[in-house]
Amino acid sequence: MDRRQALCGLTAMTALALAACASPTSQDMLLRSPRPLPTEPSSTPTPTSTPSPTPTPTPTPTPTLPSAPNLAKVPRPGGALYDLPGDGNLIAWTVDDGTSSEVVGAYARFAATTGTRLTFFPNGRYSSWVDNAALLRPLVDSGQVQLGNHTFSHPDLTSLSDGGIVHELQKNAAVLKNTFGIDPAPYYRPPFGYLNARVQRVASGIGYTAPVMWYGSLSDSSVLTPEQIIDFATKWFLPQHIVIGHANHPGVTQAFYRLSAIIISRGLTPVTLDDVFLK
Numbered sequence: 001m002d003r004r005q006a007l008c009g010l011t012a013m014t015a016l017a018l019a020a021c022a023s024p025t026s027q028d029m030l031l032r033s034p035r036p037l038p039t040e041p042s043s044t045p046t047p048t049s050t051p052s053p054t055p056t057p058t059p060t061p062t063p064t065l066p067s068a069p070n071l072a073k074v075p076r077p078g079g080a081l082y083d084l085p086g087d088g089n090l091i092a093w094t095v096d097d098g099t100s101s102e103v104v105g106a107y108a109r110f111a112a113t114t115g116t117r118l119t120f121f122p123n124g125r126y127s128s129w130v131d132n133a134a135l136l137r138p139l140v141d142s143g144q145v146q147l148g149n150h151t152f153s154h155p156d157l158t159s160l161s162d163g164g165i166v167h168e169l170q171k172n173a174a175v176l177k178n179t180f181g182i183d184p185a186p187y188y189r190p191p192f193g194y195l196n197a198r199v200q201r202v203a204s205g206i207g208y209t210a211p212v213m214w215y216g217s218l219s220d221s222s223v224l225t226p227e228q229i230i231d232f233a234t235k236w237f238l239p240q241h242i243v244i245g246h247a248n249h250p251g252v253t254q255a256f257y258r259l260s261a262i263i264i265s266r267g268l269t270p271v272t273l274d275d276v277f278l279k
Contacts, residue, residue: 073275079211089269092241092270094244095247096247097150100248104132107253114256116270119147120247121212123153129176151191170206188208188212189212193213218233219232220232
């Protein structure tokens with residue numbers, strides 16, 4: 001090989017080496033390329049088009065009930081009241097006892113928030129009514145909440161003497177008068193629903209001419225779950241019914257808004273007894 005041939009061969013080999021460096025194979029690219037880094041969003045991205053705004057979640061609305069109904073009041077029928085007269089869409093939600101100050105307070109806040117009209121039948125022996133007087137008094141003054149007489153200590157009136165009946169009703173009336181400035185007569189609810197002609201005669205003699213019974217119960221004088229209370233309401237929250245509940249156990253406080261939903265879905269209007277009957 002002469003010098004010229006050697007130089008040509010060297011030049012050719014160099015060109016091939018340079019070409020190989022300049023044009024790596026696909027496999028070389030895969031092996032040599034670094035792992036791509038996660039792309040961090042810019043603090044002020046410039047979109048190529050205007051994005052649709054993220055919809056704001058719509059909260060579930062709190063059920064609201066109508067305020068004082070515009071009713072043509074009717075004379076109160078004689079004897080005990082079990083339901084409301086006529087073929088309307090009214091419901092009287094009544095609440096007894098008040099052994100729990102927390103439950104009485106929850107009822108007051110529920111009524112204030114939703115506008116629900118209620119009739120309470122307190123026992124004055126329980127401090128819950130005095131404890132929550134500041135919450136209840138504006139509702140009582142406006143007529144949204146009515147107070148009836150349920151006796152002071154919740155005895156069976158049929159087992160008492162005539163004097164004992166008078167004492168229980170008058171002592172409870174004094175508590176309601178001193179606490180809320182109202183006279184609960186003529187409405188009273190005999191504890192346990194125990195009522196006879198003698199009790200009615202004696203009570204009428206001191207102005208209590210309207211014993212209030214019921215046509216359906218939430219059955220919550222004992223401890224029930226909210227679901228059980230809803231089941232009873234589903235059965236008894238019907239037009240023209242007087243329904244009895246109790247301010248004794250917290251289960252009902254966890255069912256309040258579902259109870260309102262039943263009333264609204266059925267087109268019922270909550271009323272007090274004074275909304276319906278002439279005095």
